[in-house]
Amino acid sequence: MSNHTKQSPAPAGPDRITALDTRLISTDKTLASVPKGRTGAARVFLGRDAIMIYALIVFVLYASIAIPRFATPVTVGFLLLDVIPVLLIAMPMTLVIITGEIDLSVASVAGLTSALMGVLWAAGIPIEVVLVVCVLAGVLAGAFNGFLIAVVGLPSLAVTIGTLALYRGLALVVIGDNAIANFPPELTAFFTSKLGGTGIPTMMIPVAVVALFFGVLLHLTPFGRGLYALGFSTEAATFVGIRVARAKFWLYVGTGTVSALAGIFWTLRYSSARSDNATGLELTVIAAVLLGGVSIFGGKGSIPGVIAGVLLIGTINFSLRLERISDVVLIIVTGTLLIASVVTPNVYAAIKAWRQSRRLHNTLPQVPASGATNATASGVPERK
Amino acid sequence: MTIAPTVPHGKSERTDGARSGRLGALLRLRELPVTLALIALVVITTIANPLFLSPQGVKDLLLNATIVMILAVGQALVIITRNVDLSVGSILGLVAFGTGTLFANVPGIPIVVVFVAGMLLGAILGAINGILVTVAKVPALVITLGTLYIYRGINNSWAGGTQYFAGDRPEAFGSLSVDTVFGFPLITLIAVVVIAIVAIYLNGVRAGRDLYAIGSDPDAALLFGIPVSRRVLLAFLFNGVLAGLAGVLYASRFNSVGATTGTGLELAVVAAAVVGGVAISGGSGSVVGAAIGALLLTTITSALTAVRVDKFWQQAIVGMLILSAVIIDRIASVRTARKLRISEARDV
Numbered sequence: 001m002s003n004h005t006k007q008s009p010a011p012a013g014p015d016r017i018t019a020l021d022t023r024l025i026s027t028d029k030t031l032a033s034v035p036k037g038r039t040g041a042a043r044v045f046l047g048r049d050a051i052m053i054y055a056l057i058v059f060v061l062y063a064s065i066a067i068p069r070f071a072t073p074v075t076v077g078f079l080l081l082d083v084i085p086v087l088l089i090a091m092p093m094t095l096v097i098i099t100g101e102i103d104l105s106v107a108s109v110a111g112l113t114s115a116l117m118g119v120l121w122a123a124g125i126p127i128e129v130v131l132v133v134c135v136l137a138g139v140l141a142g143a144f145n146g147f148l149i150a151v152v153g154l155p156s157l158a159v160t161i162g163t164l165a166l167y168r169g170l171a172l173v174v175i176g177d178n179a180i181a182n183f184p185p186e187l188t189a190f191f192t193s194k195l196g197g198t199g200i201p202t203m204m205i206p207v208a209v210v211a212l213f214f215g216v217l218l219h220l221t222p223f224g225r226g227l228y229a230l231g232f233s234t235e236a237a238t239f240v241g242i243r244v245a246r247a248k249f250w251l252y253v254g255t256g257t258v259s260a261l262a263g264i265f266w267t268l269r270y271s272s273a274r275s276d277n278a279t280g281l282e283l284t285v286i287a288a289v290l291l292g293g294v295s296i297f298g299g300k301g302s303i304p305g306v307i308a309g310v311l312l313i314g315t316i317n318f319s320l321r322l323e324r325i326s327d328v329v330l331i332i333v334t335g336t337l338l339i340a341s342v343v344t345p346n347v348y349a350a351i352k353a354w355r356q357s358r359r360l361h362n363t364l365p366q367v368p369a370s371g372a373t374n375a376t377a378s379g380v381p382e383r384k
Numbered sequence: 385m386t387i388a389p390t391v392p393h394g395k396s397e398r399t400d401g402a403r404s405g406r407l408g409a410l411l412r413l414r415e416l417p418v419t420l421a422l423i424a425l426v427v428i429t430t431i432a433n434p435l436f437l438s439p440q441g442v443k444d445l446l447l448n449a450t451i452v453m454i455l456a457v458g459q460a461l462v463i464i465t466r467n468v469d470l471s472v473g474s475i476l477g478l479v480a481f482g483t484g485t486l487f488a489n490v491p492g493i494p495i496v497v498v499f500v501a502g503m504l505l506g507a508i509l510g511a512i513n514g515i516l517v518t519v520a521k522v523p524a525l526v527i528t529l530g531t532l533y534i535y536r537g538i539n540n541s542w543a544g545g546t547q548y549f550a551g552d553r554p555e556a557f558g559s560l561s562v563d564t565v566f567g568f569p570l571i572t573l574i575a576v577v578v579i580a581i582v583a584i585y586l587n588g589v590r591a592g593r594d595l596y597a598i599g600s601d602p603d604a605a606l607l608f609g610i611p612v613s614r615r616v617l618l619a620f621l622f623n624g625v626l627a628g629l630a631g632v633l634y635a636s637r638f639n640s641v642g643a644t645t646g647t648g649l650e651l652a653v654v655a656a657a658v659v660g661g662v663a664i665s666g667g668s669g670s671v672v673g674a675a676i677g678a679l680l681l682t683t684i685t686s687a688l689t690a691v692r693v694d695k696f697w698q699q700a701i702v703g704m705l706i707l708s709a710v711i712i713d714r715i716a717s718v719r720t721a722r723k724l725r726i727s728e729a730r731d732v
Contacts, residue, residue, distance in 0.1 A: 172700070
């Protein structure tokens with residue numbers, strides 16, 4: 001390490017004070033220029049979630065009018081069956097990302113569950129037992145992640161890249177190159193069945209229950225509200241009495257369990273248990289969650305927004321497919337949506353901050369250069 | 385490098401420097417665990433199956449590792465600045481397909497031109513990542529996840545069902561990954577030269593050292609006067625160039641290039657860097673370590689085949705290796721923190 005290079009441009013005494021002054025000024029400016037938050041109805045109807053939901057509604061309306069075969073029960077059925085795995089895993093993933101962590105191993109847990117299911121079923125074990133064992137495997141896989149991240153304190157990105165490889169590897173160990181397809185026909189039929197003539201898959205009921213569970217957990221319980229605090233600042237969360245390690249541990253148990261459910265769904269929907277089931281799904285899930293308005297830094301996001309995000313990606317992809325645009329090209333849409341959804345608010349915020357600072361600059365034109373700290377510090381609050 | 389004696393706040397280093405000799409410095413090397421693991425793996429495998437280290441065996445080993453090594457070196461540059469680039473697999477795919485297209489459509493194009501064109505395309509794609517990350521101030525994980533999809537989609541729509549095979553390319557280009565010098569394949573030698581250049585840049589050039597400062601504490605780096613955005617952009621651009629180079633070499637090494645070339649490579653590359661001692665939280669690690677990490681991960685595959693372990697275990701073992709690397713890193717940082725606390729307490 002070359003310490004001398006770091007030392008050379010160190011500011012001399014007076015310079016440093018000026019630097020400090022300008023920093024104080026800018027702090028005051030930002031304090032004064034913090035826009036007032038929206039309250040009441042405006043907050044609900046103009047928020048990030050609401051915008052996602054409007055976008056979804058507008059797009060569904062557009063697609064129903066413009067695309068001939070879109071508004072049919074068949075389309076609705078296949079569209080929803082396609083998004084169910086992403087929708088399921090996105091629920092606990094939202095909570096994990098809100099705390100500022102991430103879980104990349106979800107698709108591998110789904111794959112492991114699928115492999116386990118195939119092997120156990122092929123060994124002649126009753127399907128009820130198989131399903132219970134699979135869910136337990138998901139719980140264990142999640143608990144292992146949670147232990148390493150919450151208890152040992154390792155970075156979640158690195159740990160879950162490791163378990164992404166580990167769980168997918170275990171899936172290979174369990175089932176190898178084989179594929180098992182002879183699941184009970186009544187069960188696979190049930191998993192693809194629709195509710196009456198609406199085209200909505202029966203499976204949407206349990207999925208809605210899962211979504212409701214995580215929605216209530218996040219938005220209406222002290223535990224869930226604490227997760228936002230945790231995402232903003234782990235230290236502050238500790239000081240207000242949130243048990244950080246315990247909360248994180250259970251969140252990873254949550255992602256593991258729900259990923260196992262998604263793996264079971266995947267296996268029975270395609271009635272095929274393979275080691276490579278759901279490969280790469282983790283990135284789709286994370287893309288959908290971020291598009292749904294969850295901040296990757298943590299502390300921001302909501303379940304309704306994420307549901308809208310997942311459905312929006314699913315709908316756009318499906319309608320483009322109906323327009324005969326090749327599947328493989330569609331991922332451009334996912335990528336662009338993802339980048340646009342995170343870049344746009346930043347650009348908007350930057351423009352707003354720039355205009356704010358200009359307005360502030362114009363209202364305080366004759367502040368002298370020296371002693372500026374006092375002038376702004378006392379002047380700005382009065383103006384308000 | 386030595387610490388200048390006039391450093392005013394460098395007291396804590398004094399106690400360190402007094403106690404640790406060369407052995408201590410060696411033991412603290414971040415590349416040490418991965419190097420030991422690699423040596424142990426090679427030794428055990430060779431005892432079990434002497435054919436493992438035959439000239440052909442070594443050649444295969446190096447050929448398989450080369451491309452991931454180059455990618456891991458580029459990734460290390462980005463990770464050191466506390467960012468990550470998930471789009472490298474897609475960049476590699478685009479460049480590899482571009483290479484195939486160039487050779488097929490421009491007869492007699494010089495190989496050097498193709499290399500330059502590939503690296504240029506990689507540089508552009510890497511720069512797009514870098515600009516989005518630094519200008520829009522969005523985390524690299526999100527941006528490069530997005531460009532992973534976009535670049536792959538562009539590759540898909542460009543290639544469609546088209547594939548270019550080795551027959552479309554000049555023989556001299558393919559022989560880059562067949563011919564050897566002293567038992568080393570030519571493309572591996574190219575990779576070694578590249579790794580050496582990047583290592584020197586990162587250790588000896590100011591801009592390279594800045595990357596570590598940025599990764600350790602971006603805010604402090606900014607206050608210190610380091611042009612953080614420009615350096616981060618540069619790291620992404622370099623990573624793109626290296627991914628481009630890897631893409632051209634991929635076209636030389638493998639028979640076919642098409643729409644799905646390089647899919648899913650990104651996590652293997654990040655894993656190689658992490659196993660090689662590059663901390664995912666930025667600020668520490670070296671490109672040599674990342675390259676050794678890549679070599680270790682690819683060697684495991686061959687070693688398992690050589691000792692006739694079920695090939696299905698391979699990925700699980702890779703997963704366990706990544707986890708051990710993360711745990712080792714954690715232990716090391718806890719120990720460093722404790723040592724610093726003790727030495728600082730003594731100085732007060």
